[in-house]
Amino acid sequence: MATPLSRRTLLAAGTGAAAGLSLPGVAAYADDRATKGMRFTLDAQVLDGGEQVTSVTLDAARLGPIDPASLTTGTFTVHAKATSPLPIADGDAIFSEYDLDRTVTAARLDRRGNIVLDLSHAEGQISGSTLGYIAGRGRNVMLDLTYTITQQAPFALRDHRSITIKDFVQSRRLSDPEVDAFSSHVSGSGMKYRLYSPAGAHSSGRSKRPLIVWLHGGGEGASLPDYYDNETTLRANRGALGFATPEAQRIFGGAYVLAPQSTSAWMQDGPRFAPLIREIIGDVVRGGRIDRDRIHVVGCSNGGYMSMKMTTVYPTLFAASVPICGVVGSFPPGGPPLIPDSELAQISTPSWLVTSRDDLTVDPQANTVHAHELIPGSLVTLYDHVVRNGHQFSGHWSWIYVARNDPSIDGTHVWQWMAAQRRP
Structure with missing residues (x-):
């Protein structure tokens, strides 16, 4: 029987803080590297109306071959918070800040064996924007992005081991190949x-x-x-x-x-x-x-x-x-x-x-x-x-x-x- 593990939620924007949920009743991955947290990267694309975070990649390949059939859109939830990197003066405003849950539209494996969580995104949808516009200054700025990954159900390796990750650590890097x-x-x-x-x-x-x-x-x-x-x-x-x-x-x-x-x-x-x-x-x-x-x-x-x-x-x-x-x-x-x-x-x-x-x-x-x-x-x-x-x-x-x-x-x-x- 797996050892019950308590819920942990630790957050910080881009500073390597961790957030996650450990589920009782399933086996937890016990490798020493994983106890320090699984890293994840925000993946972005520049749409016609500006850049949005379109997916999140979890550094899961080191766990071993993952059974893709064990991944669903409900395996993980994603919460996103975007705030101004600069103080906003009284009477001024910044557009595109947000604090909300992102909708996971697919959970899949990339060619390296990492888990990719595709996120709902569209033109005119601010919930994934990487930029904010400060009205009084007339300038776009890069928002401070804080993403929280929470595991809601275990997934499986091909050798049938059930995996629940204790902690998730956001990478400082925003990945946009273009x-x-x-x-x-x-x-x-x-x-x-x-x-x-x-x-x-x-x-x-x-x-x-x-x-x-x-x-x-x-x-x-x-x-x-x-x-x-x-x-x-x-x-x-x-x-x-x-x-x-x-x-x-x-x-x-x-x-x-x-x-x-x-x-x-x-x-x-x-x-x-x-x-x-x-x-x-x-x-x-x-x-x-x-x-x-x-x-x-x-x-x-x-x-x-x-x-x-x-x-x-x-x-x-x-x-x-x-x-x-x-x-x-x-x-x-x-x-x-x-x-x-x-x-x-x-x-x-x-x-x-x-x-x-x-x-x-x-x-x-x-x-x-x-x-x-x-x-x-x-x-x-x-x-x-x-x-x-x-x-x-x-x-x-x-x-x-x-x-x-x-x-x-x-x-x-x-x-x-x-x-x-x-x-x-």
Whole structure:
């Protein structure tokens, strides 16, 4: 008969604290390693609307071969708590904090023999978000995530031993293979950036590759003296990640993808940021096998402004520019334009502008359409709404379409158009 074991629940966010339930009447796994707690990792994916924790992986392979038939959606429960990493000032608010039970939709084994608990997730569902938006600061931040795993029933090994884990220990690491594929860097001027390097890019004899520069929106900048993370640029949307997907890499023949993070918002100080971005581009070009005639700049919202600004400051640097819901007029209204008409009319970089007509954040007519009318030879795609897989997003989020290579003109999609461009 198994020795009765008492219930234990110990919690701490990302600090290696443990939580679990030991059930009386079943055999408990007694290996010394297990008494210190079974580790688990949060697995995340960046959806079109931002990153969510989509599953939890329990480090169970070391127990021995597990009988998958003994795992059900009721074997474990998962509780999630997400809180701001920063104090929230009186009168301010952070969106996407939560404290709730996550729904386990499947319990399975991965190829290593670890237990994976798939969790319910969907666009617009905040219960799995990894980011929170601080309204008063206008910034996304990485939430402190505390997950509690509780075993409700034993599972079995293939040798028929019943297993109940005493403790579960949350790993500090958040696993997201797409994000993890980007290395982290800091420029000589102190600007942080992430870089994706294509497979085989440094092999001798291989041809040089294009470079795609992704300039984030306002919510992914810094301007928080106590918060500059080099993370939200990749996790808030698929803007940079889209260009690192197998489909994009095939279209571009393997491309580097660069994502700098501003220390405030690009629109607040575009002329100062331009040379800092140029510095990073120069460092990346010197450090990799990059074709200088195939450097592209893409950006959304604040980054849409900055992608156009870069082509006014450096008219011969880029092969193509894709400004998405960018700002050229005064913002907020009443001041001078961020990019004067005279500068827009002088842009010589091939440009494809994208926006949605229902954008309530940046007036599409006064900004994207106006810029298109002035930038010589530019292309434009105007959507009515931002809808993907049946979910309607804010009209401002038209970057979702570019991240999925959706815009097309006369049968040519935006990624293929970019890949065909060369600097004169």
